Amino acid sequence: MVPLRTFTFTLTTSRFHSSATVSFPHTPLILLDLLQLCIHLRAYKLTQQSHTQILANGFAQNTFLTTRLVSAYATCGESTMSRLVFDSIETKNVYLWNSLINGYVKNHDFRQSLALFREMGLTLLPDDYTLATISKVSGELEDMVSGRLIHGKSIRIGFVSDVVVANSVISMYCRCGEFGDAMKVFDEMPQRNVGSFNVIISGCAALGNCSSTSRDDLWNFFARMRSEGFKADAFTVASLLPVCCGETRKWDYGRELHCYLVKNGLDFKMGSDVHVGSSLIDMYSRGKKVVLGRRVFDQMKNRNVYVWTAMINGYVQNGAPEDALVLLHEMQMKDEIRPNKVSLVSVLPACGLLAGLTGGKQIHGFSIRMELNDDSSLCNALIDMYSKCGGLVYARRIFNGGSYLKDAITWSTMISAYGLHGRGEEAVDTYYKMLQQGFKPDMITWVGVLSACSKSGLVDEGISIYRSVMTKYEMKPTVEICACVADMLGRSGQLNQALEFIEEMPIDPGPSVWGSLLTASVMHGNSRTRDLAYKRLLELEPENPSNYISLSNTYASYRRWDVVSEVRTMMKERGLRKVPGCSWITISGKTHSFSVADKAHPSSSLIYEMLDDLVSTMADGCADMDILT
DNA sequence: ATAGGGTTAG
Structure with missing residues (x-):
């Protein structure tokens, strides 16, 4: 007879604490179930209590219990405890070894699990479970040498015919970039399951070479899978969706996969698969079909943080920052889901786009409370947000703060x-400090520093940096970089040099380059370069209304109404309309927007009065600073 | 009774 004992356990999750008292006999079988519960709940305290009970009841050497105990500690992120339990066992069997090796894998300590695998080999022969686990480890480490050794060992011991071992080996080859070897193992498998196909599909999709042929290969492989009688599951579809680009691109199988899901009852709507749902949302967002993404989002029964973040990101990427901010609020209010690091990094550009300093500060505060401020990408996003919201001081404060690792971004x-x-000198200064610290600049860095030079009139500094792109870094500059140089020369009044540069630049000048020349020509009143720029712009972008409006305005300023009406007629013929640009400011939660020559605001006359004041103050200031000559 | 592979958002 086993006596009934009371057992109090405490569950601790991130959201609440609760405890309960239950009574049950401490048989090994019950303790085994209890440990299963520990794993399921990732409950550390309960694991500790179970451990105590195992010791108290004299089961310390029961390998059934200790194997699962090792697994439970590892699941709770306590691999040190797993190791202690493991070390206390006198006769270690394969199960126990496997449990510990996999425990380190769960905690991403791949080096340690590989070391253990070697140590195990001194006394025991690995089995199919060991090989499947350790092959994954080589893949994670992208360690081909150990990977091939493990593949060889699997062949020698005969476990390569095990489906799971073979799948793991295939995955290892994919991760090591040896797709040919992966395919060879796949072809030689005596039997396959859905997972085998999924490994190949996800491995092929992860190759990232998005050439249309490799995508067609992928689609053909998906067809082969079905023709061999295997039904695609959520894994399959979730691996295929990220390489579908949506309707605007050439490789458009996204909607087809969506149909497949609906037809085959792989129902992302019922909350069975949040992963598939978030991949669908992402696929539609990338295809500029954010409304379709939203429809998927609305249909889903369960949404986790991935789903919400995918939707938020979709809105930000598709020019709907307001919707993104609304969702950030709703995810917390409606679903009680806490945004994580990626959610915040995704939503911060929305604040930048709206120049919403208040919202940005709130997110910053939230990230501090969530202790996410040690993360580089989050800090980068915060710096960018503050800078775009006019808060240079805040941006600099984060930049100078040492709570995170600065990267090139x-x-x-x-x-x-x-x-x-407009702080050109500080930009150049920061650029050279960046180089000093050994960070590699890229095209984005150069656009940043060169446009800074251009705006601040630092022509010599800018030209010298531009030259270094080609000489020191041996890189071919992008159109954007060339546009910066053209802008730099043009703004400083060197229009002929700018034109000379454009004619000799190493790539074909695009609209941005001619646009720079145009702006500078108008600024300095050079009609020759101006008209050449207009000519090129209209050739390159006959459908862009901005070019016509600009042309019309220029000639209107010379009262050449004949040209103006000619341009307006051209626009009408081509069915072009320009949406007027506008600017806005949010004061006490109310947004006031203004377009050119706008007199609609109730305080319009007061605003113009203030504007006149500002303009004359600026003119005085410029005269003092010798800028206007 | 104990241990395993294939998938997510910037």
Whole structure:
């Protein structure tokens, strides 16, 4: 007879604490179930209590219990405890070894699990479970040498015919970039399951070479899978969706996969698969069909943080920052889901786009409370947001703060921030400091520093940096970089040099380059370069209304109404309409927007009065600073 | 009774 004992356990999750008292006999079988519960709940305290009960009841050497105990501790992120339990066992069997090796895998300590695998080999022969686990480890480490050794061992011991071992080996080859070897193992498998096909599909999709032929290969493989009688599951579809680009691109199987899901009852709507749902949302967002993404989102029964973040990101990427901010609020209010690091990084550009300093500050505060401020990408996003919301001081404060590791993007962001605020010298200074610290600049860094030079009239500094792109870094500059140089020369009044540069630049000048020349020509009153720029712009972008409006306005200023009406007729013929640009400011939660020559605002006359004041103050200031000559 | 592979958002 086993006596009934009371057992109090405490469950601790991130949201609440609760405890309960239950009575049950401490048989090994019950303790085994209890440990299963620990794993399911990732409950550390309960694991500790179970451990105590195992010891108290004299089961310390019961390998059934200790194997699961090792697994439970590892699941709770306590691999040190797993190791202690493991070490206390006198006779270690394969199960126990496997449990510990996999425990380290769960905690991403791949080196340790590989070391253990070697140590195990001294006394025991690995089995199919060991090989499947350790093959995954080689893949995670992208360690081909150990990967091939493990593949060889699997062949020698005969476990390569095990489906799971073979799948793991295939995955390992994919992760190591040896797709040919992966395919070879796949073809030689005596039997396959859905997982085998999924490994190949996800491995092929992860190759990232998005050439249309490799995508067609992928689609053909998906067809082969079905023709061999295997039904695609959620894994399959979730691997295929990220390589579908939506309707605007050439490779458009996204909607087809969506149909497949509906037809085959792989129902993302019922909450069975949040992963498939978020991949669908993402696929539609990338295809500029954010409304369709939203429809998927609305149909889903369960939404986790991935789903919400995918939707938020979709809105930000498709020019709907307001919707993104609404969702950030709703995810917390409706679903009680806490945004994580990626959610915040996704939503911060929305604040930048809206120049919403208040919202940005709130998100910053939230990220501090969530202790996410040690993350580079989050800090980069914050710097960018502050800079775009006019808060250069805040941006600099984060940049100078030492709570996170600065990467090349951090530096580039800060350089652009200085440029945006007209601080050319600080931008150049920061650029050279970045190089000094050994960070590699890229095209984005150069656009940032060169546009900063251009705005601040630092022509010599800019030209020298531009030259270094080609000489020191041996890189071919992008159109954007060339546009910066053209802008730099043009703004400083060197229009002939700018034109000369454009004619000799290493790539074909695009609209941005001619646009720079145009703006500078108008600024300095050079009609020759101006008209050449207009000519090129209308050739390159006959459908862009901005070019016609600009042309019309220029000739209107010379009272050449004949040209103006001619241009307006051309626009009408081509069915072009320009949406007027506008700017806005939010004061006490109310947004006031203004377009050119706008007199609609109730305080319009007061605003214009203030504007006149500002303009004359600026003119005085410029005269003092010798800028206007 | 104990241990395993294939998938997510910037």
